[in-house]
Structures are given as C-alpha cells and as structure tokens.
Amino acid sequence: MKLTIAREALLAALEPAARIIDRKPLRPILSHVRLVAEGESLAICGTDQDIEIRTSATAVIETPGEIAVPAATLHDLARRLPADEIVLALDDDRRMLVSAGRNRTRLPTLPSVDYPVIVPEGLDHGFTLAAEDLAQMLRETLHAASSDNTRPFICGVYLHVAETTEGPRLAAVSTNGSSVVTRRLLDLPEKASGMPGITIPSKTAGELLRLCDKAKDEVALSLSATKLRATRAGVTLTSVLINSAFPPYERIIxxxxxxxxxxxxxxxxxxxxxxxxxxxxxxxxxxxxxxxxxxxxxxxxxxxxxxxxxxxxxxxxxxxxxxxxxxxxxxxxxxxxxxxxxxxxxxxxxxxxxxxxxxxxxxxxxxxxxxxxxxx
Amino acid sequence: MKLTIAREALLAALEPAARIIDRKPLRPILSHVRLVAEGESLAICGTDQDIEIRTSATAVIETPGEIAVPAATLHDLARRLPADEIVLALDDDRRMLVSAGRNRTRLPTLPSVDYPVIVPEGLDHGFTLAAEDLAQMLRETLHAASSDNTRPFICGVYLHVAETTEGPRLAAVSTNGSSVVTRRLLDLPEKASGMPGITIPSKTAGELLRLCDKAKDEVALSLSATKLRATRAGVTLTSVLINSAFPPYERIIxxxxxxxxxxxxxxxxxxxxxxxxxxxxxxxxxxxxxxxxxxxxxxxxxxxxxxxxxxxxxxxxxxxxxxxxxxxxxxxxxxxxxxxxxxxxxxxxxxxxxxxxxxxxxxxxxxxxxxxxxxx
The missing domain is CATH 3.10.150.10 (DNA Polymerase III, subunit A, domain 2)
Known part of the structure; x- marks a missing residue:
C-alpha cells in the first residue's frame, strides 16, 4: 500500500470516522480506522461496533492495499503535519510510514481482515428526505431522550409514521419518562409509508444530526427493524437500532x-x-x-x-x-x-x-x- | 442595609472576590462574600482563608450595613438579572432582597462578624513596580511550579532579590524538580532591596497575574516573610505565603x-x-x-x-x-x-x-x- 493524499482531504475524511471510535475500547482494533487504497481513492471506515461510518477521499494510489491504523494518532497527524501533501506507505515490517515535509512518522498497524463490519442485510425500506428536515426533527427531540441505562428502550429517538387527522406524517419522538417531545414532517416522504417504527440510539442520532446539520441536499435512509443506513455527501453511516418497542405515546397527549x-x-x-x-x-x-x-x-x-x-x-x-x-x-x-x-x-x-x-x-x-x- | 447599584459595577466588583472562593468549603461562610455598604460605595470581600480579595463599587447607600451572602448565587444574579439597576436590601428576617426589573430574589445570609479576615500585620517591606513587569515574571514562571503536594515548598513562585554580576535584580523563580525557570527584572524597584525572599503559592500567583495582566499602571506590593498584599486599580489582594525556604537554585545553573x-x-x-x-x-x-x-x-x-x-x-x-x-x-x-x-x-x-x-x-x-x- 502506497499513496499520496492532500492533508485537508485526509482530515475531512478521517474526522467523521475517527469521532465515533471509543476512547478506551475493549479490543485494540476498535481504536483503529480501516484504510482501503483502491482505484483513485482512499476509503476510511471507523466503528464502535454499534455505529459504523465510511468516507472516502481522492488520492493518488501507487500500490493498492488495506490496513488498520490507530485512529486518534492518524487524526492528530492529519491536523498537525507541516505540509499540504502526505505520503502513506506500508514498510517491510507492516508499519505505516507517514511522510510530510521534514516529518517522518511510523505507526503500528493491525491486519484489516480483523476489522469489525456491521452487515447491512435486510434494509428493505428506503426513502430520501431533505437533510435539513431530518436534522430539524433530531435537533428538537434528541435533548429529551432518556440517558437512564436501566430503561434502554427510551434511550434514543423514535422515528415512525404517525397517523394524524391530516393523514400519515413522518415523526420523531423522544421521552425521558417526565416529558415527551415530538416533531413531525409536514409531508410524508415518498416510499416512507410502510416503514417499521425504529428507535435510533442517542449516539447514532447525534451523528445523524451532525451529518445532516445545515446541509442543503438530501439524505438517503434505508432501514429494517434492527438496522439503519444513512448516506449523504459521500458519507455512509450504518447503525444497529434499539431492539425494543417504544412506549405508545400518542394516547397520553x-x-x-x-x-x-x-x-x-x-x-x-x-x-x-x-x-x-x-x-x-x-x-x-x-x-x-x-x-x-x-x-x-x-x-x-x-x-x-x-x-x-x-x-x-x-x-x-x-x-x-x-x-x-x-x-x-x-x-x-x-x-x-x-x-x-x-x-x-x-x-x-x-x-x-x-x-x-x-x-x-x-x-x-x-x-x-x-x-x-x-x-x- | 439598603442600596442601589449599577448591575455592571456590582458584577465587576464581585468577579475577583467571588472567583477565589472554594466550591465546596469546609465551613458554610466560606462560600459567601462579605458586603459592607458605607459612604458612597459597596465594599466586597471574598476569601478562601489563604487569599483574600477586596474590591469596591460606587453605590447609592440608603441604609449602611454589612452582611455575608452566597457568593456564587449573587455573582450569577449580577450576570443575568434583567435590568441595569439593582436594589439590595435586608428584610426583617435578615434575608437579602434583590430587586431588578420584574425579578425579586431573596437570598439567605450569615452575620458578617463571622467572616474570616487575613490580618495584614507586619507588612514591613513595600515597593511599587509596573503591573506588566510583575505579570511578565509570573507568566514565564508559574507554569513550571510544582503541583506535588508532598513538596509544598516548591508549589509556588519564589520572588526575591538575586545578586547578579550586573548588580541586584528582582527575580521570579519556579521549579518542579526537573526544570528551573526564572525571569529577572532589568531594574530593581526602588525600596525592594532588603525584602525577604518569599514563595507565593500558585493559586495566589495566578490571581496576581490576573490582577496585573495587560495593565498599563503600577501595582503596590507590601510584604513580610509570611504575608503579601498587592493593590492595583481598587483591588486589594492579601495572601499567606509558603512558609518554607525555597531551594538554592543559583549554584546549579x-x-x-x-x-x-x-x-x-x-x-x-x-x-x-x-x-x-x-x-x-x-x-x-x-x-x-x-x-x-x-x-x-x-x-x-x-x-x-x-x-x-x-x-x-x-x-x-x-x-x-x-x-x-x-x-x-x-x-x-x-x-x-x-x-x-x-x-x-x-x-x-x-x-x-x-x-x-x-x-x-x-x-x-x-x-x-x-x-x-x-x-x-
């Protein structure tokens, strides 16, 4: 594996993937990101085993290959290296040599085959909506989600189709037991009808909000009762969902x-x-x-x-x-x-x-x- | 006690006094500031028993008096009350009524006679110097002071007259055992010769730096081997000093x-x-x-x-x-x-x-x- 990449491009692609990684993971590989150099881009994947974020950046690939490297260190390097162009290469000991200006850094690596993947099977329901609409729904509701781990079924945002007197609406709801907060969309996105109600864990909802915040384009969602995938602007976020029913809230309003x-x-x-x-x-x-x-x-x-x-x-x-x-x-x-x-x-x-x-x-x-x- | 004061004036006078107060003090009165309304000003005093800061603000005094009130609460009020003018008054139950715009707040109080005072006796040595010179000495040395509580004699900045080949100089020194940092003044302030070497605790040195930072005027210091008083721009800071000899550092350079x-x-x-x-x-x-x-x-x-x-x-x-x-x-x-x-x-x-x-x-x-x- 050997490639040349602009520092800014590497930084932009690393930021979302590196952010979700646990500070003190149970297994060493969970402090790493996976890099895949292929064709004309470097693909980056980060995961905490519940959420997975994939991004990519344009790069000049001399030798294709893939490897896992420490996420925080590579992120720090991308932020602080003294040159606009960075060369990444695996040496004979399978360490990653990072070269930029008068700086030479060697990082330990782990084999990429061990990197965990969230299998996106069965995502049968798919629709798109304005990214800003999804952001607004999450912005208004996420703050009211419970953080009480003994009641995991309310530790997130419930996204579902609500039947209203004006017809079906896409709605986000959260509760902490003392308050219920909801935001509906005025229009039901095409193809959203028939989707199962899903409870998005708070950490995932926060990442989705970040992905869609202030964006003027659309976000594509595909989902099943247990998994969600969101794609926008070259970033793909896949997450497991909270696997218990959200309490029936409408009848108490x-x-x-x-x-x-x-x-x-x-x-x-x-x-x-x-x-x-x-x-x-x-x-x-x-x-x-x-x-x-x-x-x-x-x-x-x-x-x-x-x-x-x-x-x-x-x-x-x-x-x-x-x-x-x-x-x-x-x-x-x-x-x-x-x-x-x-x-x-x-x-x-x-x-x-x-x-x-x-x-x-x-x-x-x-x-x-x-x-x-x-x-x- | 009853007075009217501008919100900004109260806030400016409270800030330095309230800042040094312990978050969780051993005695309730140590979470309070003392207010003294007399003449044409409100005097404010805060202490953690090692440092004491006195300030004052112009006020219209209707009834003179003195009392101790919770420092953090009064400070929060001064920052957030919805009017530019605040009326402070003691009611019949000796609670403090704070009135501003359409807000009425009552605070518990404690008798001011119980408020601890650092007695400024024996401050025999006194001199003035440019506030920015003192700030510069502290800025360059404070970061290198030890925070190791088992060696309290180096947990501060040593201020003393150093004998150099060019004559005596006022010098600040700090050490953490692995490094020694010093900054000298080019001129010895008049009347500083003969002062004892003193070790200013790091918290006091930090407050002194704040008091003198970016100031264009002078600061007056008076001191003994065990206490220091600094006065600048209407603020008086009194502090006990570290009562052990600073290690002889000059011979190891x-x-x-x-x-x-x-x-x-x-x-x-x-x-x-x-x-x-x-x-x-x-x-x-x-x-x-x-x-x-x-x-x-x-x-x-x-x-x-x-x-x-x-x-x-x-x-x-x-x-x-x-x-x-x-x-x-x-x-x-x-x-x-x-x-x-x-x-x-x-x-x-x-x-x-x-x-x-x-x-x-x-x-x-x-x-x-x-x-x-x-x-x-």
Missing part, C-alpha cells in the same frame, strides 16, 4: 387541554434560566402562576433562596397555577422553534403541552409536578 | 555550558507539539540530535509509534545528542518570550539551558534525560 397561554419564547427562556440560579439538588419545582396578562415564575429553595419573576403573557380567565421541573422546562424551551410559545394546560390533567403555535408540527408534553408550594 | 544552538521559537514549538502526538504514559523522552544546521527531534514509543522531525538550527561543530522530557520542553518553549531560542548544552553536565538570547532576563534550565535510544 391531552389535546383537549383548554387553558391556553401564549408567551414570547425569548422572555420565557430568560426567565427559566434565571430561575435556575436557585439550584437545589433536592427539589426541582418551578411554580407558574397565570393571571390576566402575566405569567409569574417562582422557585423556592430552602437552601438557595427564592425567586419570583414576571413576564408578559396572553392569558384570559380565572387565575391558574401549575408546577414544572425547571430543568426540563429550560431544556424544552431552549429547543422548541419559533418566536412565541403556546402552553395548553388543564387543571384536571397531569400533562401540559407546549407548542410553538396551534397545529404546529413541534410539540412537547411536560409532566405537571404535584408539589405543595412552600410558604415564602 | 551551568552558565559555562559551551555547546550552543539557536532555533526559531515557532519552529521548535510546532515540532515539539507534533512530537507530543506520539504520547505514551510510560515514557516521555524526546531525543534531540544537533548537527551542522539541523536539529532532529525523535520520539520512539513502543505503543504509539515513532516520529522524527527536522528543523533548521544554527549549530556548528561535532554532532551532539541529548534527551528531554517532551512535556516539560513543550511547556517551557511555549512560555519563553522571543522569536529565537538559544540552547546552551554540555555533554558533561545534566542541566541544559534555554534562553531567548545571550544575557536574557529569562532562563529555563531543563534536566537532561539519561535514556538509551531504542532501536528504531
């Missing part, structure tokens, strides 16, 4: 909630962030009091002190009080789109809904906290 | 080293940083080979691989080899000033000197590593 308040997103976000100053490990309740034109947020912590903050609010009718976990509220408000937020609440029910507006494709359901208000 | 090489600082720094890519927990040796016009740096790690990098170098005579700890070398090269560096070495001695140039006020002595070069 209380769409008929009748007490409606509308606030400016920025004002609510700033107020919730200030409320968070009164942090307390033992209590996370923020009290919300709605009255004509005003929402008052109050947090009372025995140790940190108490805070009351008012913001302007479109609200009419009998004064109304509820309580939320201020940390969840802060995260949801920070991730919902739009300049204004609508809160749909009920005095009878546990769930309170936040949406950017009536009929919005974005929705968050936030559990109401049943806590007595301490005496201020 | 091998000024007569005769093998001299001159390199560009940037080129050496970049080469040492690249060498650091070959990281290895068990071995930190970088080999340096000097020959006519060339310095070759080599690092050979059984696990990470090996790297050789050449840079241009002014060097004449017999080829010469030495070895350094690449981590120490990287830190020293990054902190020595100047575009070129002079290395004064000897084949007979352990110590090798790095200075920006002949007769420079900056000097680093770096221990030579006696390691066999592995077969590449």
């Amino acid at each position: 209380p769409w008929e909630n009748e007490r409606i308040a509308i606030v400016e997103t920025d004002a609510l976000q700033a107020a919730v962030e200030r409320i968070s100053i009164m942090a307390d490990a033992h209590d996370s309740a923020a009290h919300l009091d709605f009255s004509d034109g005003t929402l008052a947020l109050t947090r009372i912590s025995p140790s940190a002190g108490e805070m009351r903050e008012e913001i302007t609010c479109e609200f009419e009718g009998e004064p109304f009080s509820t309580a939320f976990d201020y940390r969840l509220l802060a995260r949801i408000v920070a991730n919902l789109p739009g300049d204004t937020l609508m809160l749909r609440m009920s005095s009878k029910r546990d769930g309170n809904i936040l949406t950017p507006r009536e009929g919005s494709p974005s929705m968050a359901l936030l559990g109401r906290m049943h806590v007595a208000r301490p005496v201020a | 091998p000024w007569e080293n005769e093998r001299i090489a001159i390199v560009e600082t940037d080129a050496l720094q970049a080469a040492v940083e690249r060498i650091s890519i070959m990281a290895d927990a068990h071995d930190s040796a970088a080999h340096l080979d000097f020959s006519d016009g060339t310095l070759a740096l080599t690092r050979i790690s059984p696990s990470a691989g090996e790297m050789r990098e050449e840079i241009t170098c002014e060097f004449e005579g017999e080829p010469f080899s030495t070895a350094f700890d690449y981590r120490l070398l990287a830190r020293i090269v990054a902190n020595l000033p100047g575009d070129t560096l002079m290395l004064r070495m000897s084949s007979k001695r352990d110590g090798n000197i790095l200075t920006p140039r002949e007769g420079s006020p900056s000097m680093a002595l770096l221990g030579r590593m006696h390691v066999a070069r592995p077969v590449a």
Whole structure:
C-alpha cells in the first residue's frame, strides 16, 4: 500500500470516522480506522461496533492495499503535519510510514481482515428526505431522550409514521419518562409509508444530526427493524437500532387541554434560566402562576433562596397555577422553534403541552409536578 | 442595609472576590462574600482563608450595613438579572432582597462578624513596580511550579532579590524538580532591596497575574516573610505565603555550558507539539540530535509509534545528542518570550539551558534525560 493524499482531504475524511471510535475500547482494533487504497481513492471506515461510518477521499494510489491504523494518532497527524501533501506507505515490517515535509512518522498497524463490519442485510425500506428536515426533527427531540441505562428502550429517538387527522406524517419522538417531545414532517416522504417504527440510539442520532446539520441536499435512509443506513455527501453511516418497542405515546397527549397561554419564547427562556440560579439538588419545582396578562415564575429553595419573576403573557380567565421541573422546562424551551410559545394546560390533567403555535408540527408534553408550594 | 447599584459595577466588583472562593468549603461562610455598604460605595470581600480579595463599587447607600451572602448565587444574579439597576436590601428576617426589573430574589445570609479576615500585620517591606513587569515574571514562571503536594515548598513562585554580576535584580523563580525557570527584572524597584525572599503559592500567583495582566499602571506590593498584599486599580489582594525556604537554585545553573544552538521559537514549538502526538504514559523522552544546521527531534514509543522531525538550527561543530522530557520542553518553549531560542548544552553536565538570547532576563534550565535510544 502506497499513496499520496492532500492533508485537508485526509482530515475531512478521517474526522467523521475517527469521532465515533471509543476512547478506551475493549479490543485494540476498535481504536483503529480501516484504510482501503483502491482505484483513485482512499476509503476510511471507523466503528464502535454499534455505529459504523465510511468516507472516502481522492488520492493518488501507487500500490493498492488495506490496513488498520490507530485512529486518534492518524487524526492528530492529519491536523498537525507541516505540509499540504502526505505520503502513506506500508514498510517491510507492516508499519505505516507517514511522510510530510521534514516529518517522518511510523505507526503500528493491525491486519484489516480483523476489522469489525456491521452487515447491512435486510434494509428493505428506503426513502430520501431533505437533510435539513431530518436534522430539524433530531435537533428538537434528541435533548429529551432518556440517558437512564436501566430503561434502554427510551434511550434514543423514535422515528415512525404517525397517523394524524391530516393523514400519515413522518415523526420523531423522544421521552425521558417526565416529558415527551415530538416533531413531525409536514409531508410524508415518498416510499416512507410502510416503514417499521425504529428507535435510533442517542449516539447514532447525534451523528445523524451532525451529518445532516445545515446541509442543503438530501439524505438517503434505508432501514429494517434492527438496522439503519444513512448516506449523504459521500458519507455512509450504518447503525444497529434499539431492539425494543417504544412506549405508545400518542394516547397520553391531552389535546383537549383548554387553558391556553401564549408567551414570547425569548422572555420565557430568560426567565427559566434565571430561575435556575436557585439550584437545589433536592427539589426541582418551578411554580407558574397565570393571571390576566402575566405569567409569574417562582422557585423556592430552602437552601438557595427564592425567586419570583414576571413576564408578559396572553392569558384570559380565572387565575391558574401549575408546577414544572425547571430543568426540563429550560431544556424544552431552549429547543422548541419559533418566536412565541403556546402552553395548553388543564387543571384536571397531569400533562401540559407546549407548542410553538396551534397545529404546529413541534410539540412537547411536560409532566405537571404535584408539589405543595412552600410558604415564602 | 439598603442600596442601589449599577448591575455592571456590582458584577465587576464581585468577579475577583467571588472567583477565589472554594466550591465546596469546609465551613458554610466560606462560600459567601462579605458586603459592607458605607459612604458612597459597596465594599466586597471574598476569601478562601489563604487569599483574600477586596474590591469596591460606587453605590447609592440608603441604609449602611454589612452582611455575608452566597457568593456564587449573587455573582450569577449580577450576570443575568434583567435590568441595569439593582436594589439590595435586608428584610426583617435578615434575608437579602434583590430587586431588578420584574425579578425579586431573596437570598439567605450569615452575620458578617463571622467572616474570616487575613490580618495584614507586619507588612514591613513595600515597593511599587509596573503591573506588566510583575505579570511578565509570573507568566514565564508559574507554569513550571510544582503541583506535588508532598513538596509544598516548591508549589509556588519564589520572588526575591538575586545578586547578579550586573548588580541586584528582582527575580521570579519556579521549579518542579526537573526544570528551573526564572525571569529577572532589568531594574530593581526602588525600596525592594532588603525584602525577604518569599514563595507565593500558585493559586495566589495566578490571581496576581490576573490582577496585573495587560495593565498599563503600577501595582503596590507590601510584604513580610509570611504575608503579601498587592493593590492595583481598587483591588486589594492579601495572601499567606509558603512558609518554607525555597531551594538554592543559583549554584546549579551551568552558565559555562559551551555547546550552543539557536532555533526559531515557532519552529521548535510546532515540532515539539507534533512530537507530543506520539504520547505514551510510560515514557516521555524526546531525543534531540544537533548537527551542522539541523536539529532532529525523535520520539520512539513502543505503543504509539515513532516520529522524527527536522528543523533548521544554527549549530556548528561535532554532532551532539541529548534527551528531554517532551512535556516539560513543550511547556517551557511555549512560555519563553522571543522569536529565537538559544540552547546552551554540555555533554558533561545534566542541566541544559534555554534562553531567548545571550544575557536574557529569562532562563529555563531543563534536566537532561539519561535514556538509551531504542532501536528504531
């Protein structure tokens, strides 16, 4: 194996593949990337055995071949070597000689035949959608996925076809048990109907978001109930999926909630962030009091002190009080789109809904906290 | 106690005082700052019992008084409150009411009489110097101070009057056992002669550097063998000092080293940083080979691989080899000033000197590593 490659091209192709690799893997080869030099390109593959990312870069191949090399070291070299052109070559001891400018580096290698592969069999369902649409769905939902390893079935984003009164919609949903967040697409992508509902692990969802973020083109998805493959801009991401059913969430959404308040997103976000100053490990309740034109947020912590903050609010009718976990509220408000937020609440029910507006494709359901208000 | 203060003024005065406070102190009052409202200003004091910082801010005092309040919470409030003017007042329960815009916050307090004070008695020696000169001395030396708590006498910067062939000079020195770094001032400040040598703890030295960094005015120091007080721009920092003798360092500096090489600082720094890519927990040796016009740096790690990098170098005579700890070398090269560096070495001695140039006020002595070069 011997090839010449532009430093920038090597760096761009290494970045996504090297990023998913475990820092301290169980087997040495899992700290490596696989390089395949063939034709007019260098193909790079990285995996943590759950996700696999394949990229490629244009290169001048003198001798084809393949090998596994330490991912972090090669990535550091691509970032810092003192020349724009790098020569990679295997020496007689099967070590990789990296030459650039006045720098000569030799890296240990492992045989590429031992490199693990996620077999992409049975990916029967396939469709494409705008990369930015997938990114927006993941951006709004990923933050609300559980990180509780004892409940692995909610540690990810559930992507499925939701039946709505306006017809079927592609929807992303996540929950941590106390809140449910969903974002729907206005159109169902052609060929997406009939796809199984899949739960994408949070790490994979984060990589998908990165792959699609700010992109103006399309991403191709192919999937089965257990695996997902996404392809965009020369990068192929393959991942195993969470192999348990996502809880049925739609029937618990209380769409008929009748007490409606509308606030400016920025004002609510700033107020919730200030409320968070009164942090307390033992209590996370923020009290919300709605009255004509005003929402008052109050947090009372025995140790940190108490805070009351008012913001302007479109609200009419009998004064109304509820309580939320201020940390969840802060995260949801920070991730919902739009300049204004609508809160749909009920005095009878546990769930309170936040949406950017009536009929919005974005929705968050936030559990109401049943806590007595301490005496201020 | 009741006063009105500009948010920016409160924030600027709180920042240095709040910064030194321990995150998890042994006694509750050590997570607090002391506020004293008197005359036309609010005085603020913070301490961790080793360092104390006093600042003040202009305020409109309606009722004078003093109290201790949680430092981190008040600092967060000053950063985030939604108005440019803040009213601070003690209520009947001796809680502090903070009012700003539509925000009302109540904080718990503690009596200010319990607030610890570092008594500034016996500060017999006093002098002033340019703040930037003190900052430069600390910037070049602090990074090389030991963090080994079993040798507390070198966990700081030694400030003293050094007798040189050109007369007495104010000098800062630090060591970690493997390297010694010093920076002298070209002129001895008036009244500094006769001061005792003092070892400033690293945390204090860091705060002093912050206090003097990029300042164009002067800093006043007053000191005894056990305490230091620095005053600049309305901030007074008082600190206890390390109460053990700093090791005699001057006699070990091998000024007569005769093998001299001159390199560009940037080129050496970049080469040492690249060498650091070959990281290895068990071995930190970088080999340096000097020959006519060339310095070759080599690092050979059984696990990470090996790297050789050449840079241009002014060097004449017999080829010469030495070895350094690449981590120490990287830190020293990054902190020595100047575009070129002079290395004064000897084949007979352990110590090798790095200075920006002949007769420079900056000097680093770096221990030579006696390691066999592995077969590449």
